[in-house]
Amino acid sequence: xxxxxxxxxxxxxxxxxxxxxxxxxxxxxLVAVADVVKPTLDKVCKKYKTKGYSEIEDLLKDPEIxxxxxxxPTTFHHEVVMQAIKYGKHVLVEKPIxxxxxxxxxxxxxxxxxxxxxxxxxxxxxxxxxxxxxxxIENEVIGDLVTISAKRVGPFPPRIKDVGVAIDLAIHDLDVxxxxxxxxxxxxxxxxxxxxxxxDFEDHAEIMLSFxxxxxxxxxxxxxxxxxxxQIEITGTDGIITIDYIDQSIEVYGKFAQDIQIIPVExxxxxxxxxxxxxxxxxxxxxxxxxxxxxxxxxxxxNKSSKEHSPINFK
Numbered sequence: 001x002x003x004x005x006x007x008x009x010x011x012x013x014x015x016x017x018x019x020x021x022x023x024x025x026x027x028x029x030l031v032a033v034a035d036v037v038k039p040t041l042d043k044v045c046k047k048y049k050t051k052g053y054s055e056i057e058d059l060l061k062d063p064e065i066x067x068x069x070x071x072x073p074t075t076f077h078h079e080v081v082m083q084a085i086k087y088g089k090h091v092l093v094e095k096p097i098x099x100x101x102x103x104x105x106x107x108x109x110x111x112x113x114x115x116x117x118x119x120x121x122x123x124x125x126x127x128x129x130x131x132x133x134x135x136x137i138e139n140e141v142i143g144d145l146v147t148i149s150a151k152r153v154g155p156f157p158p159r160i161k162d163v164g165v166a167i168d169l170a171i172h173d174l175d176v177x178x179x180x181x182x183x184x185x186x187x188x189x190x191x192x193x194x195x196x197x198x199x200d201f202e203d204h205a206e207i208m209l210s211f212x213x214x215x216x217x218x219x220x221x222x223x224x225x226x227x228x229x230x231q232i233e234i235t236g237t238d239g240i241i242t243i244d245y246i247d248q249s250i251e252v253y254g255k256f257a258q259d260i261q262i263i264p265v266e267x268x269x270x271x272x273x274x275x276x277x278x279x280x281x282x283x284x285x286x287x288x289x290x291x292x293x294x295x296x297x298x299x300x301x302x303n304k305s306s307k308e309h310s311p312i313n314f315k
Contacts, residue, residue: 001280007065008033011044015071021269023048027276034059060087073162078103085110090117092275097292108289119275119285120292122175126270128262129243129250141256142236149218154228164201169221175295183211189311190302207302
């Protein structure tokens, strides 16, 4: 495939990684990055020998750039993505797609009207263990799905200042559940609260989901645990699949138990490469704006459920 000229908007922790990966991909040419923090901008420009812009619009006006990664704080996603679409750029926006469902819907509509791709950065879908689990489920290795439970916990991240643990962490596994189960969500129930002084938002959440075919999803996330854990377990009528996201391992127990060896990859590299491939092939992104909206609606429903102390029904 051809090489696509790209830019990265926002080169904090996540955006830095986007710049790093783009600089290595054979199908990418990192033309420029943008950030309002000059020392951060200068550091990335020097390391990856690329142009730097303090003003986002200056990057978007660059005629060389065909596609951008938007890695600014969540509260600015809508504003920056809408600008990028106005300038005719294909966009991959980091999760969550937006701060509100209304913002996400406007972004999706604008991208369609402009004829540009809008992808959402749910990187866990590109974890090879998750991809393998999807294949096993489709081949009915564990029979009919019964429950899917996830645990995503760790210490408080000081860089997260504009959202709580649900929209920062839970949205990962909510998207993975959507991907693996492929059933509409009927109901969401959640409890959340804040214990730490460092955050103005919830720092732990417990979420339960009811899916259409009586499958149940259970999710625990927090910023309270002194160690990092990222796991998901899928229970079926004939067995269980367990995944460790961090070491990209998968185990299958039950009627068709098997030993599976996963070849490790960097999920972000797979995600960005896929984004560029879809642009070149003029195909829908692997994870569309609609996928991002679906995950966002689930986490917003969880927030609402916690505030109202009541389950939230999906139509």
